[in-house]
Amino acid sequence: MMAYEPVIGIETHVELTTASKMFCGCPVDFGAPPNTNVCPVCLGLPGALPVVNGTAVEYAMTIGLALNCDIAAHSVFARKNYFYPDMPKNYQISQFDEPLCVDGHLDIDTGDGPVPVGITRVHMEEDTGKSTHIGEGGRIHAATHSLIDFNRAGVPLMEIVSEPDIRSAEQARAFVTELREVVLRLGVSDAKLEEGSMRFDGNISLRPEGTEAFGTKVEIKNMNSIRSLQRALNHEIERQTALLEAGEAVVQETRHWNEETGTTSGMRSKEESFDYRYFPEPDLVPVAVDDEWRERVTARLPELPAQAYGRYLDMGLDGPVAAVISRDVEYGSVFEAAVAAGGTPQMVANWLTGEVTALLRRTESTLAESAINGTALAELSSMVADGTLSASAAKDVLAGVAAGEGTPDEVAASRDLIQVSDSAALEPIVDEVLAANAEAVEKLRAGDGKVVGFLIGQVMRATGGKADPGAVSEIIRSRAG
Amino acid sequence: MSDLADLTLAEASRGLRAREFTSVELLEAVHRRAAMTEANLHAYLTLDRDGAARAAVAADSAFKAGTDLGPLQGVPVALKDNMVTRGLETTCSSKILSGYEPPYDGTAVSRLRDGGAVIMGKTNLDEFAMGSSTENSAYGPTRNPWDPDRVPGGSSGGSAAAVAAGSAMVAYGSDTGGSIRQPAAMCGIVGLKPTYGLVSRYGLIAFASSLDQIGPLTRRVEDAVAALEVVGGHDPADSTSYPGPVPDYRSGLESGVSGLRVGVVTELNGEGIEPAVQEAVDRTIARLEAAGATIVPVSLPSLEYALSAYYLIAPAECSANLARFDGVRYGLRRLGENVEEMMSNTRAEGFGPEVTRRILLGTYALSAGYYDAFYGQAQRVRTLIIRDFQAAYEQADVLVSPTSPTTAFPVGERTADPLSMYLSDVCTIPSNMSGDPAISVPVGLDGAGLPIGFQVMAPALGEPVMVRVAAEVERLAGFDARARFASSEVQ
Amino acid sequence: MPVDIDIAKVARLARLALDDEELERYRQQCEVVLEHAARVQALPTDGVPPTSHPLPRTNAFRDDVVTECLDREEVLSQAPERDGDYFLVPRILDEA
């Protein structure tokens, strides 16, 4: 049987967190009472004209630069014509043949090393209003009528179009996760999938493995989480594979993802719905970006995950650990603070990705919510390194620090967890344990080294976990020898 | 002049300041004139008697307090009904906007209010400014004050008829392909289309965004200049608004034409122009020469294609601009099974035939597969037209032509043949394509006693030299339409 | 150049519910105008850039500042049909 390779491209829409809308001064403000954030411009009233929000252009440039795009010296807005009741002008002001950012890439890593995903373009446009469908459980299909709120109409929207460089649903997941992290890092969007401030559509086709030509592609819409994107793509891979294996053709169409059934279905579409009659927006003038402006925006770019990753590798971190810390803003900042406070990078990183992560998962909290900070982590890891704390005691100390009980020093003292490695203090305890476990001592003397662990455990129990296992082991061996 | 309604703006402005009469008295005179003429002319769609009365009282107290808000303070002004006025019905002469009361004022309207103007009401136009005769109004046509069996021109026909008849002292219109100049010519008054971007389009209901421009219709060139000054200047709400300072238009009005080069456009003179119109134009050119101007023939070969390009660009832009009239947020709604049917029924019912035709034309010209051959090519032709103008302005300071190939034509004559109607804009369209200013000045009457307009065109922001020549044309023609207004038999 | 318009498709794109007789009339009229307009194709324009704005200008930006919104009642008072604080429309077909 022939094996098929999926060819996937993703279109991502991101709402910007500017103060005002793309073409008018209405606030960008999720959750305002319906139809209050509206003016003649964003309501499409007769006679109103758009004016471009300069900050939105800078935000778009920021995204483009972060995605390694070329910033066009000259870009233009166009009208994309189609009728939809929540789109006030019945055309969307968007960019068409001359977008602001082109030809970039974003690297993703699903474990087999970095894979570059091409970014075709990043362009600016405006969002639509919001329709609520009334009747039959709010489903569009059976609705009797719809109610429209235009608050969201005109919110700045960036469309990020990838090249069809993605080869699996897993890579697609990695791509949007990485993209979301980039956008968050840039501070240009809150990228909340549940509120629709980040949304994506997928294009997918299959081709026989080893071939170059593209198969017939299908567009999938209505995926409102990263998980549903992955599920929808996997479903579509299965569906298209089955079609091809049965010798049937894939129909080029737009399909709608249904979260409940876990399937996609074809949408009723007419031939003219693709005839958008784009033409240059005569109400707006072109955007011209000179070197000076581009450089100014470039200089303000924060460090991006990929750059942080490279820097962490240079600091000596292992790849997987560096990957985790570089992709999470909070982890990154705690890590940087810990290193600045004198922590050994690899050790601090191990704590963050190991024990700290496990603790947060157990307590269902986030790093920001916990009292763990860089200084505490540096202190904790050095207490382990110099033997002040045993590995197990350190976990308790960490829990105490996270709960706000104080610095690691204070928690270790108050919980009485300072490790005992002083042989003068340990010898009497070891002797007591050996005396109580004659049988084990016998085995040890007969050359059965496995019982050492058991005996150490007994000492640890007797000391409430404070004994230094290394020191105890040495005493045991010297006594038994 | 016995009747205040027949004053020029300059005369009214002086009289108000000299306290010879009040704004309230001026308004009463103009209202009396409207009461006599409206039944025949139908220049107005809406007369806002209360709003105007309040504004006149306010202007009088401002005069009393010594406040001077500019040349329109206390002056009765009419607005074409495609200029958005807060709380005052704004219909664009379309059924689709019947009863629509906008929640805001356009920029030009705000500036008029700030300048103390007395806004009389809203004048009739071809629906959405599409037409050349003011016959395409859902509320009935406007008639020409010089002969009620003839059209006043269009699309600002209501504004032109009101100023000509004395039922407004000054009116504003919009000019997309000649819609200020052509009706001004046909009604024997002055009509000025400024440089694209000089007057904000914010609050002008768009027909073709890259061509539309607001401008004044007045009885005198100096009045047009004053009326332009009040509404002109940069507006941050219009991205295509000209950002620099507004030039000084006035200082050259008395300077004459000595030493200026006047270019006679070969392509817009002679062929296709009614003999009486061409004679009047030739006579005017001869007078300009006698007054010291150098007359130079200039050729702009691509003007031959201007009309064709215009009838692709304007409908294309209008097809998008008028998409917002869908029965969702304002205006007419017709029922439908679903939202698509509701929109389609609303639009079919709400738009008249000319608007429907242009929407169809524009939709086709932009649609996939035809864009490059039609819309794209028209835009490239537009570039060539602009280049031709630039070359012509190397040779001449201003260009001249008839404003319209004919004088006012009979009502109904061209409604059945869209193309013949479109041809009446052949001399005015080029300046819209280039974005340059142009003005029409009345220079005489034809054998039937109908006014003839003379067009002066200038390069972008060339208003100072344009009005300088226009003022001289006006002096040389010695045409005073007030004789007509005063003895009007139209009443 | 003779022009052949699929007028029914164009009317559908433009959301104009026209009957057959109207469609035919508009088709004929539009074809006459378009045949005239198609003369633009006679002019050689190789290497000529298109003009979409008569006056060249770039970068007309607005500061990212919030300005006053319209009063909701004033806005909704113009709505052909409303339901509470919303605009009401007939059902939307799930296309596009």
Ligand SMILES: [Mg+2]
């Ligand atoms: Mg988009």
Ligand SMILES: [Zn+2]
């Ligand atoms: Zn707004």
